[in-house]
Every structure is written in structure tokens, then in C-alpha cells.
Amino acid sequence: MVVSFVCAAALGNMQSLSDAVLEGASGAVDLSISLLGMLCLWGGIMNVAQESGFTVIISRILSPLFKVVFKNVKKESPAAQAISMNFAANLLGLGNAATPLGLEAMKRLQLENRNKSSATDDMAVFVLMNSAAMRIIPTTVAALRSKYGSASPMEIMPATWICTAASLFVGITVSKLLGRFFRRPERETP
Amino acid sequence: MRTAGAYAIPAVMVMIVVFAVFKKVSVFEAFTKGAKSGAVTAFEILPSLVGLVVAVSMLKESGALELLVKALSPVATFFGIEKSVIPLALLNPISGGGSLSMYESLLKSVGPDSYAGRVASVMMGSTETTFYAVTVYYGSVGIRRTRQTIPAAVCADITSYIVSSHIVKLFFGV
Numbered sequence: 001m002v003v004s005f006v007c008a009a010a011l012g013n014m015q016s017l018s019d020a021v022l023e024g025a026s027g028a029v030d031l032s033i034s035l036l037g038m039l040c041l042w043g044g045i046m047n048v049a050q051e052s053g054f055t056v057i058i059s060r061i062l063s064p065l066f067k068v069v070f071k072n073v074k075k076e077s078p079a080a081q082a083i084s085m086n087f088a089a090n091l092l093g094l095g096n097a098a099t100p101l102g103l104e105a106m107k108r109l110q111l112e113n114r115n116k117s118s119a120t121d122d123m124a125v126f127v128l129m130n131s132a133a134m135r136i137i138p139t140t141v142a143a144l145r146s147k148y149g150s151a152s153p154m155e156i157m158p159a160t161w162i163c164t165a166a167s168l169f170v171g172i173t174v175s176k177l178l179g180r181f182f183r184r185p186e187r188e189t190p
Numbered sequence: 191m192r193t194a195g196a197y198a199i200p201a202v203m204v205m206i207v208v209f210a211v212f213k214k215v216s217v218f219e220a221f222t223k224g225a226k227s228g229a230v231t232a233f234e235i236l237p238s239l240v241g242l243v244v245a246v247s248m249l250k251e252s253g254a255l256e257l258l259v260k261a262l263s264p265v266a267t268f269f270g271i272e273k274s275v276i277p278l279a280l281l282n283p284i285s286g287g288g289s290l291s292m293y294e295s296l297l298k299s300v301g302p303d304s305y306a307g308r309v310a311s312v313m314m315g316s317t318e319t320t321f322y323a324v325t326v327y328y329g330s331v332g333i334r335r336t337r338q339t340i341p342a343a344v345c346a347d348i349t350s351y352i353v354s355s356h357i358v359k360l361f362f363g364v
Contacts, residue, residue, distance in 0.1 A: 003252075007252040007253050017248055017252050020251035021248060024244035027247070028287075044220075044221035045207075048206055116332065124336070127328065130323045131318050131320040131346070133315060133318045141293075144294055145302040145307075147297075148298060149302065150302035156315060167317065167347065167349040170345050174341065174345040178341055179337070
């Protein structure tokens with residue numbers, strides 16, 4: 001905001017800056033109202049999936065994948081289970097469930113971490129997984145596309161999958177490579 | 191390619207509901223419960239959305255972002271990144287609500303089925319608010335040294351920007 005103010009003053013945009021404040025506030029309300037319907041619908045459907053145990057089955061299917069990516073997470077450990085659930089929730093676009101499950105997974109990873117102030121390699125990979133949007137159906141994007149009159153709001157899906165996979169692959173590879181250069185003390189240094 | 195996308199939502203919905211009925215879950219009850227939490231989320235994000243959208247529209251109107259975009263666009267062009275999505279690419283890792291509103295205004299101005307509209311859609315669909323995730327996840331367990339996380343996450347984001355521009359060209363043409 002300070003940057004905006006200085007730039008606006010320097011470039012002589014102050015009037016449009018003050019208009020932007022007012023328009024921005026009402027624009028935010030419009031945006032969240034248009035997302036309300038989608039959030040309700042998918043919140044409901046995903047809760048059905050959770051209560052029926054659908055998401056648990058998916059997490060079981062995913063566990064072999066994690067063996068490759070996570071170095072120190074043991075199979076069937078509490079951390080592995082929480083990671084699987086978070087992964088499944090992410091895939092299904094369950095943002096609400098993914099974050100609480102992800103924080104639970106971090107807590108369990110932290111239990112096995114000997115240096116409590118420094119991240120482990122597995123934590124870095126896990127956070128990367130959550131900063132890439134690994135969802136099957138990009139609901140928010142599709143909702144906005146159809147709102148602005150797209151002939152086929154979902155047509156971008158295959159492209160999105162490939163893009164996410166590429167980004168995640170690069171992220172995890174870089175993390176594995178750089179992990180060696182970012183040394184971490186075994187114990188916390190006061 | 192287009193029809194495959196159209197099948198996805200109904201297919202997933204039917205699959206989940208049929209499975210739930212098979213497992214004897216009271217589907218509608220579970221649905222309304224989840225829908226309610228969805229509604230709560232929508233209102234919960236409103237305050238931060240107002241703050242972020244105002245800050246972002248100020249940034250846009252002040253001309254600050256344009257200066258940054260001008261500085262970075264030769265680099266982006268070199269990698270074949272579509273020029274009109276660069277502001278979005280810069281904002282996306284920092285602010286989820288802000289980039290969402292910028293994405294929306296981009297759709298409004300160029301249309302969702304244009305080249306830039308599709309690139310922006312793929313980009314938005316394949317990256318999350320990186321710095322938000324890093325802050326929340328590490329913050330929750332009190333980790334201060336994130337080591338290789340930020341450099342790796344930035345590489346991942348840049349990959350997504352480059353790939354999205356090229357893959358849309360490949361799938362849909364310009």
C-alpha cells in the first residue's frame with residue numbers, strides 16, 4: 001500500500017488510486033458472493049465423500065507414491081497417514097480439509113524432527129506439494145470461466161494437470177538437489 | 191479434449207454419491223453439513239478478500255505493478271510467457287485473493303476462451319499461493335529456517351508459468 005501511494009504520487013495517479021480503494025471493496029464482496037455457491041456445492045459433495053470413507057480409500061492407493069518422494073516417512077506411520085489424507089483432499093479440491101490435515105501432518109513430521117527450528121527435507125517436499133495446486137478439478141477457475149461466458153469452462157483441465165505435474169516435478173527435484181547445500185545442524189543452536 | 195473436461199464434474203459427483211449410497215451414508219444430510227462449512231468459508235475469507243482486493247487494486251492503479259511488469263517482460267518473453275499474464279504471475283505466489291481478483295478482471299477484459307484467458311486459467315489452476323502455504327505450514331509448528339523450500343517453490347512456480355503458456359499453444363493454438 002505504501003508502495004502504491006508513493007508510485008501514485010510520483011506518476012500523478014492519485015485520483016484513480018482513491019477510486020480504486022472504493023471499487024476494490026465492493027468488488028471483493030461481489031467476488032465472494034459468486035464463489036459462495038461453488039463453495040457450498042463442493043463442500044457438500046466432499047463431505048459425502050469423507051463420511052462414506054471414499055477419501056480413505058484414495059489415501060491407501062496413494063501410499064506407494066510417497067515412498068519415492070519422502071525419505072524418512074515410514075509406511076503406515078501417523079505422519080504418512082496424515083500426508084496421504086492431505087494429498088487426497090488436495091486432489092479432490094477440498095481446500096478446507098486439506099489445510100487442517102496438512103497442519104496435522106506437519107505436527108507429526110515435527111515430532112520426528114530433532115532440530116525443532118529447522119525444516120527437514122521431507123517437510124520441504126510436503127510444503128511444496130501444498131503450494132502446487134494438485135487438484136483434479138480446478139473448481140474456482142472453472143466457476144469464474146463460466147461466469148465470464150466460456151463455451152467450455154473445463155476444457156483447460158488436461159493442460160492444468162500437465163502443468164501442475166511439471167511444476168511439482170521441478171520443485172521436488174530442486175528441493176532434493178538443494179537440500180545438500182542447505183545444511184542443518186543436528187541439534188538446535190541456541 | 192474438450193468433451194473429456196465436460197465429463198469430469200458430473201462423473202466425480204455421481205461416483206461419490208453412488209459410493210456413499212452403497213456405504214449407507216445419509217447423503218443429503220452429509221451434503222448439507224459440508225455445504226454449510228463451505229458457506230462459512232466463503233464468509234470467512236471475505237474480510238481478508240476486501241483487504242487484499244483493495245491493496246491490489248491500489249497497486250494496479252498506482253502504476254507500481256506496471257513498472258515491475260515492464261522490467262520483467264523481456265525475461266518472460268524470452269521464455270515464451272504470454273505478456274498479459276505477467277502481472278498475474280507476479281502476484282499469484284504472494285496473494286491468493288488478490289490474484290483471484292486480477293484473474294477475474296483479466297477474464298472480463300480478454301474473455302475466458304482467448305489465448306491469454308486460457309493461459310491465465312491454466313496458471314491459476316496449477317499454482318497455489320506459495321508464500322501463504324510456506325508461512326502457514328511452517329508457522330504452525332514453529333519452524334523458522336525453511337532451508338531450500340523457498341528457492342524450490344519459486345522454481346516450481348516459474349516452471350508452471352512457462353509450461354502453461356506453451357501447453358495452451360499446443361492444445362488450443364494461439
